[in-house]
Amino acid sequence: KLAYGAPVVGDHGRWLGVVIVMHDVSELVRLEQIRKDFVANVSHELRTPITSIKGFSETLLDGAYKDEGMALSFLEIIHQESNRLQILIQDLLELSKIEQHGFSVDIIPTPLQEVLVRAADLTAQRLEEKNMQFQVEFAKEVVVEGDANRLIQIFTNLIFNAIMYSFEETTVTIRVFEKDKWGVVEIIDEGIGIKKSEIPRVFERFYRVDRARSRDSGGTGLGLAIVKHLVEAHHGKIQVESEVGKGTTMRVMLPLHTP
């Protein structure tokens, strides 16, 4: 806390009292810490692939290019790491755009089913690679106030995660229904789950429960931070229920369109 004090002096120099102004700066200190952590995280995330690109290309230049097998495998790594850099920078730019003051989404009546069919299409290949399947539960047509492209982005992200953190040959259930004034979408997986204590943290930028697993699967740790911002830009809510070893439910609630 910061405090300033000043005497209050009346006529003839008589002391009347003291005015003390106190500023609670704990929120500012907290925000400053978040900013510093963010910069440190970005630097770390950028440094890792750059170090590897630099190291492997130097070894190639030093003569490893002459061995075709070695050259191919090094080039493969360099290619993979540059892809990772590209995705990371895309996600960072996206997050910074979404976090700008004045960022808004174009809200019109949007049927959730159409959005989810598109998101399922975009993730189908990844699903097949893990021999997994979708189960779709649409009670009836649910129309929300939303920006279709942003909603596709939200659900594609959540479905990718559901696949990424699941075991092979399991099912991802996509359930859509109405509750009170909300259009609700649940993405339910039968994956590794998230510990209770970690649940509130998964929306933080760069937070990953298992860094190595996320990195290996091409995750940047920014997906859920982006999703949360987008849901909030729709005046919606996102909730997580999870049990370790059993699976996770990501629930997105969006304002229903009322004609």
Ligand code: ADP
């Ligand atoms: P990432 O790119 O690492 O997936 P996200 O921001 O999308 O980053 O998610 C943050 C972390 O939350 C992940 O690293 C993972 O540990 C956890 N997580 C997200 N979705 C799930 C899920 N469906 N099941 C289990 N863990 C999940």
